Amino acid sequence: MGATSVASAAAARDGAKDELAADATGRGQILLVDDECSIARAYARTLGAAGFTVETANDGKSAAAAARARKFDVIVSDITMPGMNGLELLRAVREHDLDVPFVLMTGGPAVDSAVRAMEYGALRYLIKPVAPAELEEVVTRAVRLHQMARIKREALDMYRLDGKALGDRTALEARFSRAVETLWIAYQPIVSWSRRSTFAYEALVRNEEPTLRSPPDLFEAAERLGRLEELGRIVRDSVAKTLDEQPTPELIFVNLHAMELADDSLIAPGAPLSRHAGRVVLEVTERAPLEQIHDVTTRVGQLRALGYRIAVDDLGAGYAGLTSFAHLEPEVVKVDMSLIRGIDRSPMKQKLLGSIVGLCRDLGIEIIAEGIETVDERDALVRVGGDLCQGYLFARPDRPWAITNFGK
Ligand code: C2E
Numbered sequence: 001m002g003a004t005s006v007a008s009a010a011a012a013r014d015g016a017k018d019e020l021a022a023d024a025t026g027r028g029q030i031l032l033v034d035d036e037c038s039i040a041r042a043y044a045r046t047l048g049a050a051g052f053t054v055e056t057a058n059d060g061k062s063a064a065a066a067a068r069a070r071k072f073d074v075i076v077s078d079i080t081m082p083g084m085n086g087l088e089l090l091r092a093v094r095e096h097d098l099d100v101p102f103v104l105m106t107g108g109p110a111v112d113s114a115v116r117a118m119e120y121g122a123l124r125y126l127i128k129p130v131a132p133a134e135l136e137e138v139v140t141r142a143v144r145l146h147q148m149a150r151i152k153r154e155a156l157d158m159y160r161l162d163g164k165a166l167g168d169r170t171a172l173e174a175r176f177s178r179a180v181e182t183l184w185i186a187y188q189p190i191v192s193w194s195r196r197s198t199f200a201y202e203a204l205v206r207n208e209e210p211t212l213r214s215p216p217d218l219f220e221a222a223e224r225l226g227r228l229e230e231l232g233r234i235v236r237d238s239v240a241k242t243l244d245e246q247p248t249p250e251l252i253f254v255n256l257h258a259m260e261l262a263d264d265s266l267i268a269p270g271a272p273l274s275r276h277a278g279r280v281v282l283e284v285t286e287r288a289p290l291e292q293i294h295d296v297t298t299r300v301g302q303l304r305a306l307g308y309r310i311a312v313d314d315l316g317a318g319y320a321g322l323t324s325f326a327h328l329e330p331e332v333v334k335v336d337m338s339l340i341r342g343i344d345r346s347p348m349k350q351k352l353l354g355s356i357v358g359l360c361r362d363l364g365i366e367i368i369a370e371g372i373e374t375v376d377e378r379d380a381l382v383r384v385g386g387d388l389c390q391g392y393l394f395a396r397p398d399r400p401w402a403i404t405n406f407g408k
């Protein structure tokens, strides 16, 4: 048992990983996994007769190896198998293939395994014995969905930045290098309205490469080129240089890409920004999940030991869960501007922000409202108990240190 074997007479594939598997072999390539050889053979015959190319595996481990080596359009797997079961196989495959549809089969329906199957991204959950017509129908549909998923992912990859094709890697490298050469940091005041004073500045990256002007595009390009850590370091070193050369008493807020949390240079006591840590608040956005970062809590502890404080950025724009709070235990929360925009005309937004302000007060967390553009938005914030704000009403991001406008 354990070896995989080609169970249909359809043409063998060379297995090039990046091609759409269904292209070369009629209706598509199926990996069928069942520890009972007779069942695997019967299902393979059904699908083979329907025009699919079927490869069978009799245990999870060899199926995982086959899925790593070749592209399949659909994986159909039994759940209960000795060794690696169907759910574990699904998880192993998802580590390197986010798209391939997974159909799980089981002899005895169990609610918890069905729920887990769906959580791990299984497409269908079938109860055995599965009728040939049902198997063919489910697999046919899954192949189409897979093709759709691949096409969508390719389109996304191609048109991510500004709706323009990214072009080849060399071109992106050149544009990214131009962005880095012209990189500078803008600072936007964060103000206390009650005191009419500047409480802090947020550092925001800027560059003169026209196709990578927006910071999220710049960071996405860095991610694709594997140069995220380098970009984060350049930003942090640049902020540190400004603090060395043009000291200012206010706090400085610096955005961190979630991946930067894994960079050892961030926690190095000798790093240029570490020397200013006592005045720096690191912003971690709620938009990106922190789950992929190894041991976030330890990292955050190390940052605090250096003197840094932590802010959750873009509250209300990301995941509904509380994972960022639990991991980060922030000193500061920044409410996303989507919750601020038009707040003076939205009783719902006022109620929400009022609750956030009250909760943060109870927890001893400072709260900053981002993107205040009008006097009415500012006044609505003050009415629900807020005070710290940031937005075009006071100042746009600018060279250090921008003048704050308290005039209105
Ligand atoms: P963010 O950290 O939430 O920054 C606030 C964004 O809102 C900034 O956009 C700022 O220019 C903009 N903004 C401030 N006040 C107003 C306002 O009143 N109205 C409107 N409509 N916008 C306002 P920016 O600079 O384009 O940055 C976008 C995002 O890119 C930032 O969102 C942050 O997540 C990321 N980013 C910017 N600089 C850096 C950086 O140095 N490192 C990292 N990791 N991320 C950065």
Ligand code: MG
Pocket (backbone or CB within 6 Å): 202, 255, 283, 313
């Ligand atoms: Mg920010």
Ligand code: MG
Pocket (backbone or CB within 6 Å): 313, 314, 334, 336, 337, 370
């Ligand atoms: Mg924000």
